[in-house]
Amino acid sequence: MATSTTVFVPVDTTARSLGADAVAAAIAAEATRRGVSVQVVRNGSRGLYWLEPLVEVVVDGTRMAYGPVAASDVVSLFDANFLSGAKHALALGPTEKIDYLARQTRLTFARVGIIDPLSLDDYRQHGGYRGLANALKMTGEQIVAAVADSGLRGRGGAAFPTGIKWKTVLGAPADQKYVVCNADEGDSGTFADRMIMESDPFVLIEGMTIGGVAVGATKGYVYIRAEYPQAIRTMRTAIETAKAAGYLGAGVQGSQYTFDLEVREAAGAYICGEETSLLESLEGKRGMVRYRPPLPAIKGLFGKPTIINNVMSLASVPVILDKGADFYKNFGSGRSRGTLTIQLTGNIKQGGLIEIAFGVPLREILYDFGGGTATGRPIRAVQSGGPLGAYMHPSQFDTLFDYEKFAAVGAMVGHGGLVVFDDTVDMAEQARFAMEFCAIESCGKCTPCRIGAVRGVEVIDRIRSGENATANLVLLRELCDTMISGSLCALGGMAPFPVMSVLNHFPEDMRARA
Amino acid sequence: MNQGEQKQATAIRRLAEARAGEPGALLPILHAIQDEIGYVPDTAVRIVAETLNLSRAEVHGVVTFYHFFRTKPAGKQTVYLCRAEACQSMGARALEDYARRKLNIDFHETTADGRFSLEPVYCLGNCACSPAVMVDETVYGRVTAQRLDEILK
Ligand SMILES: Cc1cc2nc3c(=O)[nH]c(=O)nc-3n(C[C@H](O)[C@H](O)[C@H](O)COP(=O)(O)O)c2cc1C
Numbered sequence A: 001m002a003t004s005t006t007v008f009v010p011v012d013t014t015a016r017s018l019g020a021d022a023v024a025a026a027i028a029a030e031a032t033r034r035g036v037s038v039q040v041v042r043n044g045s046r047g048l049y050w051l052e053p054l055v056e057v058v059v060d061g062t063r064m065a066y067g068p069v070a071a072s073d074v075v076s077l078f079d080a081n082f083l084s085g086a087k088h089a090l091a092l093g094p095t096e097k098i099d100y101l102a103r104q105t106r107l108t109f110a111r112v113g114i115i116d117p118l119s120l121d122d123y124r125q126h127g128g129y130r131g132l133a134n135a136l137k138m139t140g141e142q143i144v145a146a147v148a149d150s151g152l153r154g155r156g157g158a159a160f161p162t163g164i165k166w167k168t169v170l171g172a173p174a175d176q177k178y179v180v181c182n183a184d185e186g187d188s189g190t191f192a193d194r195m196i197m198e199s200d201p202f203v204l205i206e207g208m209t210i211g212g213v214a215v216g217a218t219k220g221y222v223y224i225r226a227e228y229p230q231a232i233r234t235m236r237t238a239i240e241t242a243k244a245a246g247y248l249g250a251g252v253q254g255s256q257y258t259f260d261l262e263v264r265e266a267a268g269a270y271i272c273g274e275e276t277s278l279l280e281s282l283e284g285k286r287g288m289v290r291y292r293p294p295l296p297a298i299k300g301l302f303g304k305p306t307i308i309n310n311v312m313s314l315a316s317v318p319v320i321l322d323k324g325a326d327f328y329k330n331f332g333s334g335r336s337r338g339t340l341t342i343q344l345t346g347n348i349k350q351g352g353l354i355e356i357a358f359g360v361p362l363r364e365i366l367y368d369f370g371g372g373t374a375t376g377r378p379i380r381a382v383q384s385g386g387p388l389g390a391y392m393h394p395s396q397f398d399t400l401f402d403y404e405k406f407a408a409v410g411a412m413v414g415h416g417g418l419v420v421f422d423d424t425v426d427m428a429e430q431a432r433f434a435m436e437f438c439a440i441e442s443c444g445k446c447t448p449c450r451i452g453a454v455r456g457v458e459v460i461d462r463i464r465s466g467e468n469a470t471a472n473l474v475l476l477r478e479l480c481d482t483m484i485s486g487s488l489c490a491l492g493g494m495a496p497f498p499v500m501s502v503l504n505h506f507p508e509d510m511r512a513r514a
Numbered sequence B: 001m002n003q004g005e006q007k008q009a010t011a012i013r014r015l016a017e018a019r020a021g022e023p024g025a026l027l028p029i030l031h032a033i034q035d036e037i038g039y040v041p042d043t044a045v046r047i048v049a050e051t052l053n054l055s056r057a058e059v060h061g062v063v064t065f066y067h068f069f070r071t072k073p074a075g076k077q078t079v080y081l082c083r084a085e086a087c088q089s090m091g092a093r094a095l096e097d098y099a100r101r102k103l104n105i106d107f108h109e110t111t112a113d114g115r116f117s118l119e120p121v122y123c124l125g126n127c128a129c130s131p132a133v134m135v136d137e138t139v140y141g142r143v144t145a146q147r148l149d150e151i152l153k
């Protein structure tokens, strides 16, 4: 009997943006031409993005990697007999032994890049739905206690303890409660949420289901940004599959619990990532930020108690319920427990997804993992935590990844995105963009944000054209203070942080251009 | 109302009524309209408002709040250029200038031959392989001026 060789070619957006579809087609066509039996499986991405499209061949049960593969390399791969794992210029050896991957601790991303994202069988064979099985044997209080004990803090940016949020919803009596997943992932330099949704959608479904079971919510929404069409499609298909298999709907896995899930598509407003604006949007309104109190946990979606969490927070719940709070808590540093999914992006030689226990130095991520800039020039600045995060200076690169340690140097871990710039960057232009972005995306509710950001752009322009530079620098700082103290949410309240980081660490750029 | 407008109005009413019963139905309805018609025409504001029992001002307010909804027909293909920081670090500003000159339009405009509309976007989640461009729903990574020429051939 002729045996068929399994070849994995990622279906992830970034892999496809570099030609993975053409590679998959070329491999299938070349196999047919040669009369060899090959089964091409479209897996998710391992997150070693500089090596994408990363093709893997299963040889005696071991996955051998080749990358980055172009469609034009396929004939030579067959010639070299890559189906037996043979040597080739693009050969990388066993995937799991690639240093970048071997040094990671993949808990939330345990299956990402390994399985076929839409195969429920794959999901279960790789540990999926064990967390829910345990949760169904526990009381709501016990589930919430496990999440609290794990030390998990919100991965969307604010790092609020997830267990405390869930406890509030559990304790709020109501005829209807909701679980909302914030999949608006608007920060530049981030894609962890997208990867989960495209590469392991069932883990998010499982995490949300556990949330529903824990607090007594019967309906969930995944609010996904419109810029992620593939994530939207994959999540919708996965939800249908889970429903058909009895993991969603009435009587989840034969239990007394009901949990329904629906994807809602966002419409291109960054502010809708802010949780109360997101809830307004889900209700069919403009995404205007709400005053607090009441907290969403008490009066959230349609006025009902609502868990609202980031994709990564929810996708981390299954492993906590599967392996226990202590298992998760034993990773990490200080009050930052578990693992962080760092997204290394921008001008970087080896960009990608790095899941690692909190406590790793920023320098190690930039140089040992990242290998320095893509352009080969020195790193001048790194923006951490999205468009509202400070630009970090090389003198701060020894900071350890830990929410409190980053905060202590005026920086932010946020959603774990790092954007690297080389020494050709004009930091004044970056400061200007921070204000410009705030002006474009402001919901308009508060004057310091709506008008202040527009003024900020003007003042920076004046500084750059040499107009009253000294007075305008003072004015810019005052403007930043006004925005920080007079804004309702973190868009207006934190957009000054990148600007001030430029004033403080890169003052030489904040002057008239030659 | 001419026949084309009549047909459009019927389609809008069908899409609105199909989801009117859902909680928070407005955004899904607007998406359905834009998916089918290509944009959200003025008539949609009136019909959707009637169907959902909202004021026209409310519906109009929602349509204009969200960058993704357009109120005018777009080109055959929409080119979304990422302007956010990770792409900036890899030359997105120069690519943006190139794209504008090449297509001879600014953002939110459509080429004279109706082939392309140009829209800014703030991150496509492709930041490890910047700069990124999306054409309709297809994302491209590490886009150079030359690659953009090939993509928009
Ligand atoms: C302007 C702004 C944008 C935000 N964007 C996002 C986002 O895209 N995704 C996200 O999960 N949280 C975002 N947040 C944080 C949310 O408000 C909220 O803290 C989060 O959804 C809570 O989930 P977590 O506790 O699991 O992190 C944003 C906050 C602000 C102020």
Ligand code: SF4
Binding pocket: A271, A289, A441, A442, A443, A444, A445, A446, A447, A449, A450, A487, A488, A489, A490, A491, A492, A493
């Ligand atoms: S700070 Fe800006 S975005 Fe936030 S509520 Fe105020 S106006 Fe809206």
Ligand code: FES
Binding pocket: A188, A189, A190, B082, B083, B084, B085, B086, B087, B088, B122, B123, B124, B125, B126, B127, B130, B131, B132
């Ligand atoms: S910043 Fe351009 S894709 Fe993320």
